[in-house]
Amino acid sequence: MKPTYLLKKLKELSKRYARAQQIPLHEARDFVAGRLGFPHWNDVTKAHRTGWTPTQTQLSSIESLLIDTLPGNEAGRPEHGAYIEASMLEEDVQHGRLDGHEYDISVSLGDVHMCGTGWHLHVPEAPNRAPRLEIAKQIEQEAPVYDAQFQQQALKIALKHAEQVRAGIASDWPRRSTKPNKEGVVRHPISGAESNKWYCLHCDSSTTGKQIAKSLWHCPSCDASPLAIHENAGWLEDGDSGTKPLADIGIQGRPGLVVDVADTRxxxxxxxxxxxLLIRSALVEDASNASERLGALFADINVHDDNDVWITFDEDLWPEHKEPVSALAVAALLGIGVEQELCLRDLPFAWPGLGEHTLSTVEYTEMMLNAYANQRAGKSVE
Known part of the structure; x- marks a missing residue:
């Protein structure tokens, strides 16, 4: 391996570490230098000019920085956009055990989901949103996650995973997207626009470049995604009240864990x-020919405030004395009453009696089309 390649490799690793940790590049390079046994990065370059090269063990130790920081083995994938492309679809589910209890953890569209028997811990991608733990009430006495210590251990694992996801996204974005310049200008990671002031399409709030970069391009006010963040508020019209500036304060980190206990059955x-839907399906089941099936589909079904049902059949499509046995049985299971009536209505097709001779809609359609085709001009339809 050429010495120049090894130095370039160190520079690339330190650059990706800086993006992932959202720190200045010089801090990341000095940190890498410290792992190599040098006081500063300048000492690394000086030593390189005199013939020093890092060993494979030293390179592996630097790569481990990224392996510990990023999801999966991102350290060996310097291509731009590699993590974001991979994270658009749900990653493979990872399995683990906590205090003897099994759990699964996965990532979907940047959100972390950690699940065990009767509980689900969700950590949103937006760094300003609270993690939420949902516990099934029906296993209240069995779920280990009711224990406060277990909750904190699970939360620690999920938050670590979320930080890896966040680092993976930040490492793919342009450096200027996570590090404002002296004027506070940052670059939108998707559109590429640059500004020191940004506007949210969802809540009409305005933020500084420093604020929006710190929140990983999620609105600090409503947590909208980067797609809702724009360099101007062109959607506002003259009569609108305008944008609402947020207080110029730093992002304080995630709120505390929110625990929901509910019957999830x-x-x-x-x-x-x-x-x-159920009554009409039963009426279709009650139909014994194509004409009655049309009658079931054509019937008016009105549900009253007390959920009782009134069915209005057309007398040319549904026999007067035919009981809708299945519909009545469904109503009985649902605990509701049924009233029936017959009336004359404007039918969609002539000769409704044709359907009484077949069960097939195809055959009925053929007979109906032939009947229409046999009509002569000026002949009355009976």
Whole structure:
């Protein structure tokens, strides 16, 4: 390996470490120099000019900085955009054990999800949003996550994972996106626009370049994603009240853990739409030919405030004395009453009786089309 390549490798690793940790490049290079046994980075370059080269062991120790900082093995992937492309889809689920209890941890669109039996810990990508722990109430006495110490241990693991995700994203972005210049100007990581003041499309707040870079381009006010952050508020019209500047304070870090205890079992909430769907499906099941099937689909089903049902059939499509047995059985299971009536309505097709001779919609359609085609000009339709 050429000596110049090894020095370039050190420079590349220190640059990616600076982006991942969102610190000045000179601090990252001095830190790397310290790991190599030099007081400052300048001493590294001086030693290199006199023939010194890092050993493979030293290079591996520097690479371990990134391995510990970034998700997966990002240290060996210097291509721009490598982490962001990989993180657009959910990563492979990792498995672990905490105090003897198994858990899974994964990343989806920048959010960290840590799950065990009866609990789910969610750490959002936005560094200003609180992590949230959801616990199933139905296993209240069994879930280990009810223990405060277990919660803190799980949170520590999830936050570490979230910091790795954040470092991976920052390492892919241009340096100016996470490090403002002396005038506070930063570069948008997606659009490439540069400004020292930024506006949120969601909440109309304005932030400084330092604020938006510190919050990883999520709105410090409403946590909107980088896609909602713009260098001007062109969407505001003359009559609007304008943007709301945020206090010029640094991002204080994530809020504390929010714990939600709830019954997570699926519950059926009946509403008119769901009741209508079930009753109509049962009516179709009750139909014994194509005409009655059309009658089931054409019927008016009205759900009252008390969830009782009123069904209005067309008398040309549904026999007068035919009981909708399946629909009544479904209503009984749901605990609701059913009222029925017949009426005459404007039908979509002529000759509704044609459908009484077949179960096939295809055959009924063919008979209906032939009947229409056989009509002569001036002949009345009976």
């Amino acid at each position: 699926l519950q059926l909430e009946l509403d008119p739409e769901k009741i209508t």
